[in-house]
Structure formats: structure tokens, C-alpha cells
Amino acid sequence: MxxxxxxxxxxxxxxxxxxxxxxxxxxxxxxxxxxxxxxxxxxxxxxxxxxxxxxxxxxxxxxxxxxxxxxxxxxxxxxxxxxxxxxxxxxxxxxxxxxxxxxSGEIKDFQDSVSFIKKHQFQYEKYIKEFVKTGMSYPSALSKAYKTLRPNNEWIDLSKPNNILGFHYMDAAAKINPQLQFxxxxxxxxxxxxxxxxxxxxxxxxxxxxxxxxxxxxxxxxxxxxxxxxxxxxxxxxxxxxxxSWENYWDYLQYQLLSKSSSELKVIYEVEEGLENRLIRAAQSSKDFQSFMKTIKTKRYTWTRLQRTLTHILLNVHKETIRSFGNxxxxxxxxxxxxxxxxxxxxxxxxxxxxxxxxxxxxxxxxxxxxxxxxxxxxxxxxxxxxxxxxxxxxxxxxxxx
Amino acid sequence: MxxxxxxxxxxxxxxxxxxxxxxxxxxxxxxxxxxxxxxxxxxxxxxxxxxxxxxxxxxxxxxxxxxxxxxxxxxxxxxxxxxxxxxxxxxxxxxxxxxxxxxSGEIKDFQDSVSFIKKHQFQYEKYIKEFVKTGMSYPSALSKAYKTLRPNNEWIDLSKPNNILGFHYMDAAAKINPQLQFxxxxxxxxxxxxxxxxxxxxxxxxxxxxxxxxxxxxxxxxxxxxxxxxxxxxxxxxxxxxxxSWENYWDYLQYQLLSKSSSELKVIYEVEEGLENRLIRAAQSSKDFQSFMKTIKTKRYTWTRLQRTLTHILLNVHKETIRSFGNxxxxxxxxxxxxxxxxxxxxxxxxxxxxxxxxxxxxxxxxxxxxxxxxxxxxxxxxxxxxxxxxxxxxxxxxxxx
The missing domain is CATH 3.40.50 (Rossmann fold)
Incomplete structure (x- = not known):
């Protein structure tokens, strides 16, 4: 079959x-x-x-x-x-x-991108680090790194969410089983x-x-x-x-942020770079999830990255736990x-x-x-x-x- | 004045x-x-x-x-x-x-108890430890230790909540400032x-x-x-x-017990002797605070001792934090x-x-x-x-x- x-x-x-x-x-x-x-x-x-x-x-x-x-x-x-x-x-x-x-809709564009990036892996990752350091979000840095390496590329826009996922499916397959067809x-x-x-x-x-x-x-x-x-x-x-919706969990998220110390928050997966203090402060003054999100949003983190971090806080998922799972x-x-x-x-x-x-x-x-x-x-x-x-x-x- | x-x-x-x-x-x-x-x-x-x-x-x-x-x-x-x-x-x-x-209503009964216990401190504490080991709650052990030392005492019943508090006020005063009058x-x-x-x-x-x-x-x-x-x-x-009432906090208490691991619960003040696992199990099957309390209640812990422990869980108060405060x-x-x-x-x-x-x-x-x-x-x-x-x-x- x-x-x-x-x-x-x-x-x-x-x-x-x-x-x-x-x-x-x-x-x-x-x-x-x-x-x-x-x-x-x-x-x-x-x-x-x-x-x-x-x-x-x-x-x-x-x-x-x-x-x-x-x-x-x-x-x-x-x-x-x-x-x-x-x-x-x-x-x-x-x-x-x-x-x-x-x-995109064109599988060869994806194949081409994956192999192009593989060839320029070192420079690609260097660009990403550089761009993230300037305060850019990770996905924007990825897309900009690709554009910088390949300024005249018209095949694929790696800032589009489904293109990004597609790219990563193929990239994963290259590591897991190159026989997989897309x-x-x-x-x-x-x-x-x-x-x-x-x-x-x-x-x-x-x-x-x-x-x-x-x-x-x-x-x-x-x-x-x-x-x-x-x-x-x-x-x-x-x-x-x-x-x-998130609003149904806001009471618990706020409670979690009020009951944990900043050092307890720091062990949560994806809570990095002093984000914990920002979250605690915002939790004390926000009335619902939407207004909380607007308070904590910065250019550095995408909305989805922040929501993922909040999900890890809501579930109290520690860095160490995720690390222990392997890949x-x-x-x-x-x-x-x-x-x-x-x-x-x-x-x-x-x-x-x-x-x-x-x-x-x-x-x-x-x-x-x-x-x-x-x-x-x-x-x-x-x-x-x-x-x-x-x-x-x-x-x-x-x-x-x- | x-x-x-x-x-x-x-x-x-x-x-x-x-x-x-x-x-x-x-x-x-x-x-x-x-x-x-x-x-x-x-x-x-x-x-x-x-x-x-x-x-x-x-x-x-x-x-x-x-x-x-x-x-x-x-x-x-x-x-x-x-x-x-x-x-x-x-x-x-x-x-x-x-x-x-x-x-009781008689201050000299309290004075008398405090000085009696001071005289028999060593034996008193030995009895308490012994009784607690048999599965008795701490307040019952206290009261029984006193009765055992002083079998014919009719002055004061140290199993009554206000008598217990009165006794401890006077005991505290003896340490803090013996000039205090009661x-x-x-x-x-x-x-x-x-x-x-x-x-x-x-x-x-x-x-x-x-x-x-x-x-x-x-x-x-x-x-x-x-x-x-x-x-x-x-x-x-x-x-x-x-x-x-506690029912207003039940959602948060249950959430706390579901989101924390047993090793995280063990650092909470007064969570002792494997109580954490009992609490986690009961939280998964209880629909409200009253039924939760009935599930976790044993002879070993008084209702109030359990409620205090739950308050510490609700507020996420660590043993270490209380210890750091001193007396x-x-x-x-x-x-x-x-x-x-x-x-x-x-x-x-x-x-x-x-x-x-x-x-x-x-x-x-x-x-x-x-x-x-x-x-x-x-x-x-x-x-x-x-x-x-x-x-x-x-x-x-x-x-x-x-």
C-alpha cells in the first residue's frame, strides 16, 4: 500500500x-x-x-x-x-x-533551497546569529540570512509560515531518511x-x-x-x-506568574534573557491575555514564540525536562x-x-x-x-x- | 499610657x-x-x-x-x-x-502549666515524639504528653484550641520578655x-x-x-x-498540584513524608475543595495542618524561604x-x-x-x-x- x-x-x-x-x-x-x-x-x-x-x-x-x-x-x-x-x-x-x-507550490524550489543552505550552512548560521543580535526575531533572521546569501532568489519566500515549515520538513527528511519523497x-x-x-x-x-x-x-x-x-x-x-482559547487559561497563567519567583521562572523552557522579570511585571498589571500579550510583545520575539513560552510556563515545563528527551x-x-x-x-x-x-x-x-x-x-x-x-x-x- | x-x-x-x-x-x-x-x-x-x-x-x-x-x-x-x-x-x-x-479562664492555670512543662521539658518532648510516631497528630500528641506527665491534672485541658494558643503566648513571653503580664x-x-x-x-x-x-x-x-x-x-x-472561601482558590490549588512534579512539591513548606504524592493523586480526582480535603484527611494530620500546607502550596512558599526568615x-x-x-x-x-x-x-x-x-x-x-x-x-x- x-x-x-x-x-x-x-x-x-x-x-x-x-x-x-x-x-x-x-x-x-x-x-x-x-x-x-x-x-x-x-x-x-x-x-x-x-x-x-x-x-x-x-x-x-x-x-x-x-x-x-x-x-x-x-x-x-x-x-x-x-x-x-x-x-x-x-x-x-x-x-x-x-x-x-x-x-510557493513548487517542490523543486524547496529542494533547491535545502541544498543551497546545506552548501552555505556556515555562512547562513553566522548571518542568523548576527541578525538575532541586532534584536531581530529568529524567523526574520532566518529569512533575511537566506535573502542575503541569495540576493536575486525569486524562487521561494522563506518568511511565509508554510514555506518555512515545508523547508524544515525537507531539511529534517534529509537527516532522517533521504528516500522520503515530497x-x-x-x-x-x-x-x-x-x-x-x-x-x-x-x-x-x-x-x-x-x-x-x-x-x-x-x-x-x-x-x-x-x-x-x-x-x-x-x-x-x-x-x-x-x-x-488562551483567555480560558489566563487566570492560571497569571497565577503561575504571581506565585513563582523569577529564579523559578528561569528554569522554564524558552524563558531567556531576563524575559521572566518582564512577564512578572506585566502579569501584575494585566486584566486579560490579550492585553498581557500586547504589554510583553517586543520586536525581538514573535507573537508565536511568546505564546509558546507562555504555554511552557502554563504547563510548568522545565528546560531540563525537554533536554532530557533527546531529539x-x-x-x-x-x-x-x-x-x-x-x-x-x-x-x-x-x-x-x-x-x-x-x-x-x-x-x-x-x-x-x-x-x-x-x-x-x-x-x-x-x-x-x-x-x-x-x-x-x-x-x-x-x-x-x- | x-x-x-x-x-x-x-x-x-x-x-x-x-x-x-x-x-x-x-x-x-x-x-x-x-x-x-x-x-x-x-x-x-x-x-x-x-x-x-x-x-x-x-x-x-x-x-x-x-x-x-x-x-x-x-x-x-x-x-x-x-x-x-x-x-x-x-x-x-x-x-x-x-x-x-x-x-479555661484562669490565668494561674496557664502559668502553672508553662512552668510545669519547663521543668519537665525533656520528658515532655520525648513523649511528643513517641506519640507522633504512632500516627497521632501533633496537637493530640502535645495534649497527651501533658496528660501523661500530669495524670491527675484538672486545671487545664490542652486539647482545646484557645487553651493551646494561650499556653503558647505565655511560653513565648517567657522567652521574649518575662515582664509581660497576662x-x-x-x-x-x-x-x-x-x-x-x-x-x-x-x-x-x-x-x-x-x-x-x-x-x-x-x-x-x-x-x-x-x-x-x-x-x-x-x-x-x-x-x-x-x-x-477555599472554594474560590480550588481551581488554582488543583492547577498547582497538576502542574508541579512531586519533587517540586517536596520543597514546599510543610510538605513532608510523601504527602506530595497523596496530594497529586487526590487533585486528579477531586471536583472541589471539600471533597479534596476529605480524600486527603488522615489521622496523622489535623484538618488545619493540612489546610496550612495547602496554603503554602497555593502561595508556592518554599521551606528554604521560611527558614531564611529566622524566628x-x-x-x-x-x-x-x-x-x-x-x-x-x-x-x-x-x-x-x-x-x-x-x-x-x-x-x-x-x-x-x-x-x-x-x-x-x-x-x-x-x-x-x-x-x-x-x-x-x-x-x-x-x-x-x-
Whole structure:
């Protein structure tokens, strides 16, 4: 069986994702589509709109055959680490193809960039360090370093979020398994951060989320997400009383920042360069998450970098803990599967080099313990009785079959 | 001027407190009454019903001349440390008399017990250790040790909470300043933990709080607290939208227990003997503070000892921090004063051996920083906009004049 892998967050699953999935299967002539999906907290350092189980159902309903969780240790990370973890899992699952959406749409541009940077690695990294020192954010420094090395390059814009991810998927594959093949699907209509709806039936996840936060699950979004996603959102809302946003966790984040000393904050992953004092001061005077973010934002840190750091504070994740994990995912956690997915899994199971986890047991490794903690904290953003309900369900939840 | 000191929590100030205050002034023939009062968290390991400022107003309205805050480092502590801190402050303020309520009512019984125990110190402590080893709580061990040494003693029952405190006030005074004189007022009608109202107009603070939690500020309590206390409670409720109980902090306590590892919990003050694992497990399965307490309660720890430990967890107070403070309060923080109190303070100011603090400034010592943190966390039990309002007020709050 031919397999195509994609790296996703599905927050929520929308028509653009459906388009990408269909294109991916088509171009890879794949029988099986596997997605590696971030759990309850996402790469942008945000809680997902709905839980990983709910998003797993959306994925399966739309034609994904296997949903695998990207461990928290890789999901709430900069593009490089996020991509490395995801590609590692897709490779472990024996995917031949990996497909990603991009602003560019031309796979040879990516191949070319990866090999160009490999050739100029030393100078590239030197530029990055130089630019970061001037107070530039890391992603801007990356993009500027590339532009500086290649002033007349018109092939690829490495400041676009999906291009950056694509680049890192291919860069990771070069290290993990050079046999991996890549496909890229040009994103249709919607830019990653686009805030407005447009005439087509594809809108960015950002604009869909904004609409959901502002008006709830109304008719407006019907056009932009599959019916199955819509009914899943409705059922989630009925079951847990809300959709999740950072505002639901603000009380805890503020509390954490008020109860910890600056030296305790310094041991948290990604809290660097005196950021701790800035965060403590801002926490004392902010009334909600949005105003807190505006207070702490500087040119040096991107919004997403700051949100990731705050997620690590919210979960109390220490530098030492992340360091202890090493560079690779230690298990394949199965969230859901179709019947074909199940057959595929049976076929490749014996060759899996890391354990397949279908249910959380008392015996846990530390990386998995962090995923469980992420679920605990995610559930904590709900009021009772929903909070306990989510935790009860989560412990008993076997992979979703569809 | 003759001065009488009392150690209080006024949670809330009720008729029994008024009776004690009048008796104290009368018996000491005092011109000035000074109280040392716990701040926002109390000796039983609970948030106060209303803030320290509100309780200061109740105290002044009832005839107290100076309200001094007992630092958090001494207020949320077992009787021995609590008493030592309070007596130290009253002595620093040049009180000649200290008055306390007791179940006994006979000061010579206390004098006698203190000197008896001093004589048998070694055996007394040996017994305590022995009894604690059998799984008995510390206060029960204390009381049993005394009874074992003095089987036919009928003078004083050291298992009664106010007798215990009285004993420790006198024991502390013997170390701090043997010139201090003591008066005890027999508690009228209401036992410390009595839950029911009775025909007189004196009821325990516990029963008054229960009534307030159950039915709000209704007519029922009018009989048991002075009018000034009642209107202060009403004004607090109008200003901050609620009265405080542990349930308002349960979300944060649970979150703290879910986000910290057991080794991080072990550094918290009073988390001993593997209690951390018990707390973490119970936090995962409890829906509210009361059910959590029932899950963790054992014979070994009293309810109040557990609540104190939880308060230290809530405030993230480390063993090392408390150890670094040494044994004595480092300042006199003035919360409120009458005109006579102000005159008295001017007269004795030059002789004060520790700094008098009238307003929190940016320059803080660590013991004071903990009081400020306690206010932050106390305010965090309020929803916005009340939370920010309380913090704003607190930073600008000069001592209350009445």
C-alpha cells in the first residue's frame, strides 16, 4: 500500500485542509493517508479550539486513515523541532510521501533551497546569529540570512509560515531518511494569517477561529468547513460547554506568574534573557491575555514564540525536562484510524521501531507524561462538571475508529 | 499610657470579640488596645472571609486603637510559631498586658502549666515524639504528653484550641520578655468550633461564617455581630462581589498540584513524608475543595495542618524561604489606627527596634514580599474587575484612620 503523510493541526479541519488531503492522495497515488497532528496545544503556542479527540474525528470523517499525536515536546516548538518530530513519526510509520501546503507550490524550489543552505550552512548560521543580535526575531533572521546569501532568489519566500515549515520538513527528511519523497500543494486563496472571508469556500483557520470566537458556531462558517467538522464542533460545544482559547487559561497563567519567583521562572523552557522579570511585571498589571500579550510583545520575539513560552510556563515545563528527551519522539500514539488505517497498521506494526501506544496506562515514559499533563491543563480551562468529564473520558479513550 | 495587646483574626469581628476586648481593657485598666491580626490568610490555613483592610475597619470601629499585621510567615503556622510572632510584635510595641480568650479562664492555670512543662521539658518532648510516631497528630500528641506527665491534672485541658494558643503566648513571653503580664477572658457560650447558634447573642466565628456562606449576609447574623461589622461585610460584598472561601482558590490549588512534579512539591513548606504524592493523586480526582480535603484527611494530620500546607502550596512558599526568615518578625506593619493609637505610636516610635511600615514601597524585604504575594493570590480568588480593583487599592492603601 502506498502511503502519504501530512503534518497537521486541524484547528479546525476546514475546506482548505480537505483540498490539500485530496490533492495529496491524488498526487502520491496513495491508498493510505496518515496525519501527525499536534495534541491539545499547538505550534503557535495556543490551546486548540477543541480537543485532540474531537479534531481526530474531523480528520477521520474527511478521509484520513491514521491520526497520530505529535508529542507536546515537539508540537509546541519552533518550526525546526516541530518538523523534525513530525517527519520522524511519518518515517517511522513507513510513509513514502510527505505532502505539505505552501505559499510557493513548487517542490523543486524547496529542494533547491535545502541544498543551497546545506552548501552555505556556515555562512547562513553566522548571518542568523548576527541578525538575532541586532534584536531581530529568529524567523526574520532566518529569512533575511537566506535573502542575503541569495540576493536575486525569486524562487521561494522563506518568511511565509508554510514555506518555512515545508523547508524544515525537507531539511529534517534529509537527516532522517533521504528516500522520503515530497509533494507540495499550493495553498488556495487563503493566506495563513488571513483574517477575512472571501468569495470562495476556502478561508484560513485563523479567520474561521476568529469567527467562532466572535459569534459562536453560526451559519457564517458553514461554507468554509465540511459538514462533519461543523457537527463535531457543535457536539463538542454541547459536551464541554465552550471552545478553548488562551483567555480560558489566563487566570492560571497569571497565577503561575504571581506565585513563582523569577529564579523559578528561569528554569522554564524558552524563558531567556531576563524575559521572566518582564512577564512578572506585566502579569501584575494585566486584566486579560490579550492585553498581557500586547504589554510583553517586543520586536525581538514573535507573537508565536511568546505564546509558546507562555504555554511552557502554563504547563510548568522545565528546560531540563525537554533536554532530557533527546531529539526524537519515543512512541507512536494512535488517536484514531479508519478500517484501512487499521489494516495498514497491522501490516507495519512488527517493523515499528518505537512503541505503538493505543491507550494511556499507568506505566508512562516522561515524554508521554508531558502529553498527559497537557491534557490535564487543557481540561482545567473548562469549568466543572466539564473538567472532570474530559479527564474521565481521556483516561478511558481508546483510539477512535471510523 | 497603659496598653493591652490581643492576638486576633476577626474573621469576622463578632460579639464574642467585643466582649473580650471590653474585658481586656477593663481588667488591664488599659487606655490603648493593640491587636496583632493575621493578614489575608489565617492560622487555620484558610483565606479570610474578607480582606485584612475590611477586618481592620471592623476592629477600629469596635474600639481597637492599633491594628498590626501578623506577617504571613507567622500567621499560617502551628500555634507555637503563630504565638511567638504575635507576642514578639506586641512586646515590640511596648504592651504591658496581653489578653487572650480561653476555655479555661484562669490565668494561674496557664502559668502553672508553662512552668510545669519547663521543668519537665525533656520528658515532655520525648513523649511528643513517641506519640507522633504512632500516627497521632501533633496537637493530640502535645495534649497527651501533658496528660501523661500530669495524670491527675484538672486545671487545664490542652486539647482545646484557645487553651493551646494561650499556653503558647505565655511560653513565648517567657522567652521574649518575662515582664509581660497576662490576662485571660473565659470564652462565653460559644466553643471555638461550635457550629450552631444559641439563645445568647454570642456565637462562634465558625458558625457565623457557615451562616454567611450558606445564606449570604442575611438577618440571621445581625444578632451576633456588631452593626459596624455587618455594614462592613455588606460594603465588602458590594465592592468585591463575594466573600472568600477555599472554594474560590480550588481551581488554582488543583492547577498547582497538576502542574508541579512531586519533587517540586517536596520543597514546599510543610510538605513532608510523601504527602506530595497523596496530594497529586487526590487533585486528579477531586471536583472541589471539600471533597479534596476529605480524600486527603488522615489521622496523622489535623484538618488545619493540612489546610496550612495547602496554603503554602497555593502561595508556592518554599521551606528554604521560611527558614531564611529566622524566628522573629522583621517589621511592624500598621494596618489601621484610632486617634489615640496614632498618639501612642508617635510616643513609642523612637524606641521601636524594627521598622514601622505604613505603606508598601518598591523596596521590600523578603518577609514583606511574602505578605504582598499573599495579597496577590488572595485577590486572584476574585473575578475581574474585582481582582484588579483589589490590587490597585492595596498598593495605594495607607493605614486606615478611624
Amino acid at each position: 502506498k502511503t502519504v503523510g501530512i503534518v497537521v493541526e486541524y484547528n479546525p479541519f476546514h475546506n482548505g485542509h480537505l483540498y490539500q488531503l485530496q490533492k495529496a492522495k491524488e498526487e502520491a497515488r496513495a491508498d493510505i493517508a496518515i496525519c501527525v497532528m499536534s495534541g491539545n496545544f499547538l505550534q503557535r503556542g495556543e490551546p486548540a479550539l477543541v480537543s485532540k479527540w474531537s479534531r481526530t474525528k474531523m480528520a477521520l470523517a474527511a478521509g484520513i486513515d491514521l491520526v497520530i499525536e505529535l508529542p507536546f515536546a515537539f508540537s509546541v516548538q519552533k518550526a525546526e523541532i516541530f518538523a523534525y518530530g513530525a517527519v520522524h513519526l511519518l518515517n517511522a510509520l513507513n510513509c513514502r510521501y510527505i505532502c505539505f501546503g505552501s505559499e 509533494i507540495t500543494v499550493k495553498r488556495k486563496n487563503a493566506g495563513y494569517h488571513d483574517l477575512s472571508f472571501n468569495e470562495t469556500n476556502i478561508a484560513s483557520a485563523t479567520s474561521i477561529r476568529n469567527q467562532l470566537y466572535q459569534t459562536g458556531i453560526t451559519d457564517v462558517i458553514h461554507e468554509y468547513i465540511p459538514k462533519t467538522s461543523l457537527s463535531e464542533l457543535q457536539s463538542y460545544f454541547a459536551n464541554f460547554g465552550q471552545l478553548h 526524537e519522539p519515543q512512541y507512536v500514539r494512535l488517536l484514531g484510524m479508519s478500517q484501512s488505517g487499521q489494516k495498514y497498521l497491522s501490516a507495519i506494526k512488527k517493523d515499528l521501531e518505537i512503541p505503538l501506544i493505543s491507550k494511556v496506562s499507568a506505566q508512562q515514559n516522561q515524554m508521554l507524561a508531558l502529553d498527559i499533563k497537557a491534557t490535564h491543563i487543557y481540561a482545567h480551562g473548562l469549568a466543572e462538571p466539564y473538567r472532570s468529564k474530559m479527564l474521565d473520558l481521556d483516561y478511558r479513550q481508546p483510539p477512535i475508529m471510523m | 497603659k496598653t493591652v495587646g490581643i492576638v486576633v483574626e476577626y474573621n469576622p469581628f463578632h460579639n464574642g470579640h467585643l466582649y473580650q476586648l471590653q474585658k481586656a481593657k477593663e481588667e488591664a485598666r488599659a487606655d490603648i488596645a493593640i491587636c496583632v491580626m493575621s493578614g489575608n490568610f489565617l492560622q487555620r490555613g484558610e483565606p479570610a472571609l474578607v480582606s485584612k483592610w475590611s477586618r481592620t475597619k471592623m476592629a477600629l470601629a469596635a474600639g481597637i486603637d492599633l491594628v498590626i499585621e501578623l506577617p504571613f510567615a507567622f500567621s499560617v503556622q502551628k500555634a507555637e510559631i503563630f504565638a511567638y510572632g504575635a507576642v514578639h510584635l506586641l512586646n515590640a510595641l511596648n504592651c504591658r498586658y496581653i489578653c487572650f480568650g480561653s476555655e 490576662i485571660t477572658v473565659k470564652r462565653k457560650n460559644a466553643g471555638y468550633h461550635d457550629l450552631s447558634f444559641n439563645e445568647t447573642n454570642i456565637a462562634s466565628a465558625t458558625s457565623i461564617r457557615n451562616q454567611l456562606y450558606q445564606t449570604g449576609i442575611t438577618d440571621v447574623i445581625h444578632e451576633y455581630i456588631p452593626k459596624t461589622s455587618l455594614s462592613e461585610l455588606q460594603s465588602y460584598f458590594a465592592n468585591f462581589g463575594q466573600l472568600h 522573629e518578625p522583621q517589621y511592624v506593619r500598621l494596618l489601621g489606627m484610632s486617634q489615640s493609637g496614632q498618639k501612642y505610636l508617635s510616643a513609642i516610635k523612637k524606641d521601636l527596634e524594627i521598622p514601622l511600615i505604613s505603606k508598601v514601597s518598591a523596596q521590600q524585604n523578603q518577609m514583606l514580599a511574602l505578605d504582598i504575594k499573599a495579597t496577590h493570590i488572595y485577590a486572584h480568588g476574585l473575578a475581574e474587575p474585582y481582582r484588579s480593583k483589589m490590587l490597585d487599592l492595596d498598593y495605594r492603601q495607607p493605614p486606615i484612620m478611624m
